[in-house]
Amino acid sequence: MSEVKIFDTTLRDGEQSPGVTLIPEEKLAIARQLAKMKVNVIEAGFPISSPGDFEAVKLVAENVSGVEVAALARCRKADIDRAWEAVKNAENPRLHVFIASSPIHLKYKLKLTQAEVLEKAVAAVEYAAKYTENIEFSAEDASRSEIDFLAELFNAVIAAGAKVINIPDTVGYAVPGEFGSLIKEIKAKTPLIEQAEISVHCHNDLGLAVANSLAALENGATQVEVSVNGIGERAGNAALEEIVMALYTRQDYYDLTITQDTTQIARLSKLVASSTGISLQANKAIVGANAFAHEAGIHQDGVIKERTTYEIMDAKTIGLDHNKLVLGKHSGRHALKDFLDKYDYQLDEASFASFFSRFKELADKKKNISQADIIALLDDQLYEYQKTYELEYISVLTGKILLPTATVRLKKEGEIIQSAACNGDGPIDAIFQTINELTGIDEIKLISYKIDAVTEGRDALGEAYVAAEIAGKVYTGHSSQTDITEASAVAYLEAINKYLVYTSK
Ligand SMILES: CC(=O)SCCNC(=O)CCNC(=O)[C@H](O)C(C)(C)COP(=O)(O)OP(=O)(O)OC[C@H]1O[C@@H](n2cnc3c(N)ncnc32)[C@H](O)[C@@H]1OP(=O)(O)O
């Protein structure tokens, strides 16, 4: 079994994502987390590109241990000098030099012949070899290059001292079978190939970066270049988490080993998302919010009975606490029952059947059903409660220079009581405090309060949710009204009424 080396380029190619700039301290924090995950190589930047990037590479090189640190350079002496200056104090520094090899790049961009490119590449590797033996050479746009020239180029740079030859699919043009064959052919056509490691660097323009990288690994590549969350130039790079988890999960298929700590993935992904501002789509493989969530009843039933029916990975292996069963329109009885068991609610068969119907009705109406929604629905059914207090009238005065003042009139068992309180941190707080005064229950701790718009437009229904702790137990209330102050007051009274039913038993 050969070991696959994970070369992470989040801090170099990842930072080439449009709109992303990482300050040196952010790069250091990400590099530390990458080292914690035990990636083999961190490409920390392209030092000639700016003083800030030079600083960042230096900071990473001098402060992160247990991992190789690489710096990128064009085939120019000034680039190589600058890259070495930045990376030289790393525990194991690597110089990564590159030049394009495809006809398109040679003709239009570099305006060089193949012979001139070969000469520049060899000269650059020989120059880098003055500093270190740890040299990686990349043939940019390799997948659109002529294979014989590519093999000749690789052979020449290996002779000049390159220890890793990298075969990038720079513009994400290759498809898996083709890219796998390219690696095989390069191996066959490059006489000195045994003296170097073969690396691949795939872009995701056709959504094939991971598939192409895996095809390359199956055909002899042993280093794969990746970025966290797949960020990078244009559509990005092969995603680190997807490559690592594919190799980890499919050990039955691949004859390859990895040495990374997969439990650091979730943390790393969050750190990169927050530092770069590139948030993740919910269905992103491995690290998206839905990657370990199940909503369909048949799937939830399967997962409750045996997790592996619908999960090929355990959420814990990437550092999450657990998977999620999301209750919604597509959920079934087993998932709802599981939720009730978790919260220790016992319902007989008839009550459960009616609760399930009410839950489905709510799910049809509401896009997002929260835990609080279900508990409120359940409370409604469980507490066939007597409404000790009912709202008769409410008025709230508030404004920029006014202290919020609420006047509340309640009906208590046929009798009208009224009070006004001029206090509170805002109009809703003033309402709640006035109700406390009227009911005489003042040891109420508001645990959560939220307002959702149930419908759209100026006449939207507002749904208020209240969870309040009274005498050590939590009671919930909810109410939908066009007036959100009224909805809030009714929801708050509902929680109090439930408490009164409970304590009178
Ligand atoms: C596939 C990749 O991801 S490669 C990495 C790409 N990353 C980046 O470009 C990010 C950092 N880049 C930068 O900050 C700037 O482009 C710099 C500092 C590197 C260079 O800036 P400038 O000197 O102003 O040049 P500019 O970027 O406009 O053009 C690139 C020049 O490098 C040349 N060049 C490109 N690749 C190479 C190479 N591998 N080796 C030698 N020269 C190269 C181009 O032909 C062009 O040369 P010319 O000025 O003689 O026409």
Ligand SMILES: CC(C)C(=O)C(=O)O
């Ligand atoms: C510098 C090389 C490896 C690169 O980023 C690419 O070809 O995409």
